[in-house]
Amino acid sequence: VYTRFDGVPELREAIADKLGHYNGIRADPETEVTVSAGATGAFHCACAALLNPGDEVILFEPYYQYHISVLMAVEAVPVVVHMQPPAWIYSLTQLEQLVTARTKAIIVNSPGNPSGKVFSRAELEAVAEFACRHDLFVLTDEIYEYFLYDGRRHVSMASLPNMAERTVTIGGYSKTFSVTGWRIGYSVAAQTWTRAIGAMNDLLYVCAPAPLQIGVARGIRDLPDDFYGSLARDYQHKRDRFCSALAKAGLTPSIPEGAYYVLADVSRLPGDSGKARAMYLLEQTGVAGVPGEAFIPGVAGANFVRFSYAKTDLDLDEACRRLTQAGL
Numbered sequence: 001v002y003t004r005f006d007g008v009p010e011l012r013e014a015i016a017d018k019l020g021h022y023n024g025i026r027a028d029p030e031t032e033v034t035v036s037a038g039a040t041g042a043f044h045c046a047c048a049a050l051l052n053p054g055d056e057v058i059l060f061e062p063y064y065q066y067h068i069s070v071l072m073a074v075e076a077v078p079v080v081v082h083m084q085p086p087a088w089i090y091s092l093t094q095l096e097q098l099v100t101a102r103t104k105a106i107i108v109n110s111p112g113n114p115s116g117k118v119f120s121r122a123e124l125e126a127v128a129e130f131a132c133r134h135d136l137f138v139l140t141d142e143i144y145e146y147f148l149y150d151g152r153r154h155v156s157m158a159s160l161p162n163m164a165e166r167t168v169t170i171g172g173y174s175k176t177f178s179v180t181g182w183r184i185g186y187s188v189a190a191q192t193w194t195r196a197i198g199a200m201n202d203l204l205y206v207c208a209p210a211p212l213q214i215g216v217a218r219g220i221r222d223l224p225d226d227f228y229g230s231l232a233r234d235y236q237h238k239r240d241r242f243c244s245a246l247a248k249a250g251l252t253p254s255i256p257e258g259a260y261y262v263l264a265d266v267s268r269l270p271g272d273s274g275k276a277r278a279m280y281l282l283e284q285t286g287v288a289g290v291p292g293e294a295f296i297p298g299v300a301g302a303n304f305v306r307f308s309y310a311k312t313d314l315d316l317d318e319a320c321r322r323l324t325q326a327g328l
């Protein structure tokens with residue numbers, strides 16, 4: 001049967017507990033958590049609820065294309081701040097220059113898809129200060145919160161001083177529990193915003209899939225802490241093996257700090273677009289990647305292909321073997 005529009009109590013409570021002990025966010029499961037159809041649904045509802053047509057929203061490039069698509073769906077205007085490889089550093093000066101009277105929000109995605117960038121606490125504090133000074137919402141997509149490497153710890157924007165009121169935290173279990181098709185995600189925000197986000201969720205989805213809400217709630221409750229630790233260790237191992245194969249193949253990777261994607265420099269491959277280079281690589285090796293233009297428009301994007309290393313060790317080993325033996 002349908003559940004309450006914002007999710008079953010068991011799941012809202014499990015998420016609120018997790019937010020308390022992992023994210024440092026105090027959220028009332030009754031009024032501040034909205035379970036939705038994946039993080040995608042949660043993000044769409046937040047944008048539909050909080051943005052008006054013509055509102056400008058700043059996001060970091062390379063960006064996750066769905067963020068742009070959702071902004072366009074609600075007729076908001078994406079405005080990008082460039083990050084420089086290989087460490088994906090952005091300039092606060094450029095950020096300031098992008099602000100206009102129409103700027104309404106800024107999107108942060110850390111750990112990030114496609115760059116694997118993890119914003120340091122200092123970087124998040126700088127964005128927080130910027131958002132407060134210009135009175136902006138912060139929409140923060142933290143779906144890869146457990147995929148962190150080299151001893152990094154997750155920092156949630158809403159846990160920073162004075163940020164809970166203006167921050168919408170988006171999360172979900174597609175990645176953490178490897179259940180992308182279950183479509184279980186959530187948003188967390190102050191009650192006023194949650195009321196509007198919940199209304200949108202009701203309108204667009206009625207509710208998230210009922211039995212799968214229960215399944216995810218049990219997972220959150222029952223899995224031991226070490227599940228999350230070993231997840232990060234396993235993926236760090238995958239990252240290391242895949243990045244070293246890319247480097248050996250001459251496709252210099254920008255080493256991800258989190259999430260499970262890597263942008264590799266493919267400029268030495270034949271072709272004048274990311275798509276042509278990705279196709280060349282596919283034909284030569286059978287290894288598929290997404291052309292960089294999906295995340296960085298124009299010529300800069302043509303130099304990159306994004307790979308996902310969320311693969312079985314067997315498949316990953318085979319991909320590494322093919323990349324290193326292809327003589328690219």
Ligand SMILES: Cc1ncc(COP(=O)(O)O)c(C=O)c1O
Binds near residue numbers: 039041109143172174
């Ligand atoms: C940054 C980011 N946010 C959200 C999603 C989608 O999450 P969900 O399956 O919960 O909709 C993805 C999936 O690739 C992602 O990379």
